[in-house]
Amino acid sequence: MASTDPFDSSLDLLRRLNPKNTTPNLSSLLSLVPDLTEDLLSSVDQPLLLARCAKSSREYLLCDYNRDGDSYRSPWSNEYTPALTDATFPSERLRKMEIAANQAFDVYRELYYEGGVSSVYFWNLDDGFAGVVLLKKSVSSGPKSTGSWDSIHVFEAIDGPRQCHYKLTSTVILNMVSSDEGLGEMDLSGNMTRQVESDLPVEDTPAGSERDHISNIGKLVEEMELKMRNLLQEVYFGKAKDVVADLRSVSALSQTSRDRAVHQEMITSMSKR
Amino acid sequence: MSSTDAIEIVSNFILDAPPGEVVVTPSSPRRFSSLTHPYKNSFKTYSQELSPAIEKYNKEQLVTTKLTGSSSLVLVSEFNELGDGRFFDVESQSSFAFDHVSQKASNIQSYVFKSQHSGLIKSLLKPLGTHVLEHYPSYPAYGVYPTSSDSTIALLITGARFSPSNYWNGRWRSVYTFDPSTNELSGEIKVDVHYYEDGNVRLLTTNTLEAVEIPGGSAVEVVKMIAKKEKEYQEKLNDAFGQLSEGAFKSLRRQLPITRQKVDWDKIGSYRLGQQVGLFPTHEHS
Numbered sequence: 087m088a089s090t091d092p093f094d095s096s097l098d099l100l101r102r103l104n105p106k107n108t109t110p111n112l113s114s115l116l117s118l119v120p121d122l123t124e125d126l127l128s129s130v131d132q133p134l135l136l137a138r139c140a141k142s143s144r145e146y147l148l149c150d151y152n153r154d155g156d157s158y159r160s161p162w163s164n165e166y167t168p169a170l171t172d173a174t175f176p177s178e179r180l181r182k183m184e185i186a187a188n189q190a191f192d193v194y195r196e197l198y199y200e201g202g203v204s205s206v207y208f209w210n211l212d213d214g215f216a217g218v219v220l221l222k223k224s225v226s227s228g229p230k231s232t233g234s235w236d237s238i239h240v241f242e243a244i245d246g247p248r249q250c251h252y253k254l255t256s257t258v259i260l261n262m263v264s265s266d267e268g269l270g271e272m273d274l275s276g277n278m279t280r281q282v283e284s285d286l287p288v289e290d291t292p293a294g295s296e297r298d299h300i301s302n303i304g305k306l307v308e309e310m311e312l313k314m315r316n317l318l319q320e321v322y323f324g325k326a327k328d329v330v331a332d333l334r335s336v337s338a339l340s341q342t343s344r345d346r347a348v349h350q351e352m353i354t355s356m357s358k359r
Numbered sequence: 360m361s362s363t364d365a366i367e368i369v370s371n372f373i374l375d376a377p378p379g380e381v382v383v384t385p386s387s388p389r390r391f392s393s394l395t396h397p398y399k400n401s402f403k404t405y406s407q408e409l410s411p412a413i414e415k416y417n418k419e420q421l422v423t424t425k426l427t428g429s430s431s432l433v434l435v436s437e438f439n440e441l442g443d444g445r446f447f448d449v450e451s452q453s454s455f456a457f458d459h460v461s462q463k464a465s466n467i468q469s470y471v472f473k474s475q476h477s478g479l480i481k482s483l484l485k486p487l488g489t490h491v492l493e494h495y496p497s498y499p500a501y502g503v504y505p506t507s508s509d510s511t512i513a514l515l516i517t518g519a520r521f522s523p524s525n526y527w528n529g530r531w532r533s534v535y536t537f538d539p540s541t542n543e544l545s546g547e548i549k550v551d552v553h554y555y556e557d558g559n560v561r562l563l564t565t566n567t568l569e570a571v572e573i574p575g576g577s578a579v580e581v582v583k584m585i586a587k588k589e590k591e592y593q594e595k596l597n598d599a600f601g602q603l604s605e606g607a608f609k610s611l612r613r614q615l616p617i618t619r620q621k622v623d624w625d626k627i628g629s630y631r632l633g634q635q636v637g638l639f640p641t642h643e644h645s
Contacts, residue, residue: 101559103375111375114368117360190627197616197630225610233607260611262603269595270548270567274603276560301624308622315612321554323604325527326562327597329552332520333531336593338493 092119096126105276106261108132131257131277134222134236136203139163147205147220149238161188161205176208180215183296184208190300191219194308199223202235214244219307233262239307243299250288252302255281256310260318274322280314282306370412374419377553377561378530379521381416413459421517421532423500424464426455432500433464438513439504447472449503450484474505476512476539479578483514483537486582491516494589495531512537514546514585526556535568535585542576544584545569548592566592 096115103111109132116123127150135148141163146152152159154173157166164181166173176184187206195204202223209216221237236259244251261275286302288295335342373381416422418440423432426448433448435457440446447454447470454470457463474480483503491501495518502515516533535546545568552562568588573580615621 099372101555102377102380102553103372103559104561104563105559106561107375111372114371118365118368186628190624193627193630194622197618197622198613199611200613223611225607227606227610231603231607233603233611235611260608262607264599264603264607266599268591269564269599270592271563271565272596272599272603273563274560276554276558278558278560280557297625300627304622304624304627308624311612312614312621315614319604319608321558321560323600323608325554326552326560327600329520329527329529329554330531330550330562330593330596332497333495333518333529333550333552334589334593335494335496336590336597339496340493 093122093125096122097129100130105259106273131236131238131259131279133234133259133261134220134238136222137167139165140167141165145203147203147222149207149218149220151209151218151240152205152207159207161185161207174209176215177210179292180208180210183299184217186296187217187219187300187303190304191221191307194304195221198311199235211242211244214242214250216240216242217303219303230265231263233260235260237311239310241303241306243303246285248287248290249285250299250302251283251285252306253281253283254306254310255279256307256314258311258314258318260322262322274326276322278314278318278321280310280317282310366408370409373409373412374416376416377528378420378519378551379523379528380553381413410459417457417459417462420530421500421515421534422462423498423517423519424457424462426451426453426464426467432498434500434502434515434517436502436504436513436515438506438515439502441470447504449480450488472505474509476505476509479539480505480512482578483512483581486579487514487516487585490582490586491518494518494586506536510538510540512539514581516585527552527554529553529562533585533589537573537576537581539576541570542573543570544573544581545571546585548589550596564596566596 096119099115100108100111108130112126112130112132116126136145137148137158138145139160139162142160144162146160146162148158152161154166154170157168157170157173159166159173161184164175175181184206187208188204191204191206195202199221202221205220207218219237219239222235224232224234226232237256239254239256241252241254257277257279259277264272284306288298288302417435418437421434421436423434426433429451433451435446439448441454445454445456449472452469452471453467455464456466458465480503487501487503491499495516497518497520500517504513506513514535514537517531519530521528529552532549533546535544537544547568548566550562550564554560571584573584
């Protein structure tokens with residue numbers, strides 16, 4: 087684990103620093119190791135930014151996967167802002183599937199998030215295609231309690247004889263801030279990442295394969311988000327709370343060990359009967 | 360980029376580090392040096408250039424160490440700093456040199472601090488010590504020192520737990536100021552927890568205790584108030600986890616759609632978004 091490779095060191099460092107500061111930290115890090123710019127930008131998950139598509143008036147999400155230079159592509163209009171010559175686009179057939187995927191995940195978003203914004207971007211590979219499904223929602227209960235959820239699901243779909251091999255890497259960035267007279271400031275923020283691989287059937291017709299890909303990716307993402315929501319709940323509201331109890335005990339420690347001794351004595355005497 | 364700028368950037372990284380995860384082992388400075396290797400600093404000069412940041416970090420974090428011959432921990436802070444890398448401890452009436460990279464004490468000498476409040480400071484140690492040992496199960500440490508102006512007294516408490524094999528670490532810090540001329544106690548509690556298995560989750564809290572009067576201003580009453588305020592705060596913090604879980608977290612994303620069923624992806628095209636999302640497959644509104 088004592089790797090001195092700058093890329094590994096950079097990732098390790100960013101995993102330790104305050105996750106709220108990922109964007110400025112990444113920027114500082116890139117000024118130290120500019121050779122790693124492309125690698126780090128594509129490996130480090132940052133909170134998603136929003137933009138409004140001029141043509142459709144709909145909002146869309148910005149990430150490294152719909153970026154070309156300093157321009158971003160809208161999933162609704164398929165246009166880059168600012169306009170760009172020689173920009174990267176998915177193939178015509180892939181774009182058709184991308185449109186359908188955006189519609190499908192728009193429904194998914196409404197069902198689970200009841201608000202927020204979603205965007206799906208695909209790109210071609212030699213032996214299949216890849217893409218990212220993005221979801222973002224922010225809430226505030228008053229000015230003093232805010233939360234935001236960013237889902238970044240990056241996948242590869244590699245063609246096989248009758249099946250497709252899907253590989254999904256999902257990151258959820260979850261930030262929650264609570265501030266209140268008696269409590270003071272409480273910031274519980276961070277991100278978690280999980281991966282899954284699966285072989286699923288895909289019909290060998292244009293319409294069928296489009297329908298199956300969207301269904302397969304949809305199911306993988308949904309299943310993954312279910313797992314991750316539970317994991318986040320466990321870590322944020324279970325583990326973090328447990329660690330605080332390990333740092334300081336509300337009840338007196340001598341009382342706790344006395345109680346434990348009495349309890350143990352009771353168990354021992356009961357088992358003797 | 361100049362090497363000065365590089366040092367500044369890495370110094371800021373150090374100051375932001377979670378408890379127990381900064382430059383302590385010989386291998387970790389090399390982790391940083393690999394980031395700035397274009398500047399070809401030797402390891403020795405490199406760690407020297409980073410030492411102000413490491414020192415500042417340790418004093419802010421109230422990092423602890425053991426003095427040879429003692430079983431209890433002493434802490435380092437801005438309040439017990441003597442300069443020249445030395446710190447003092449009231450309870451053991453000693454001063455020590457502190458190596459900020461290894462976090463080890465050495466060259467222990469006897470030291471008697473001077474303060475117009477030395478009587479009160481000494482009498483605060485016992486009740487504070489009792490309180491700390493009753494409530495801080497892991498790496499408990501505390502200190503009572505005169506502040507630089509000698510008009511007030513600083514009371515410090517810290518507890519920490521390190522579990523890197525389970526990918527988490529945490530620290531609790533309480534820093535109080537007592538003013539014997541007004542009998543007012545004020546202070547701040549900070550909790551810092553880091554969890555990093557397949558992720559990076561950080562809990563950072565700050566609770567400010569506004570000035571509260573301690574009638575009589577006795578050592579016992581001061582510590583009683585500290586204990587009371589810490590208990591209240593910890594209970595509020597515990598409640599806050601549940602409130603966030605039931606409140607903000609739930610309103611970000613449902614566990615299941617309102618249909619209480621997972622999405623039927625084969626029929627996703629026939630869902631109609633509108634007032635009754637999820638009732639599928641709906642016909643076009645008439």
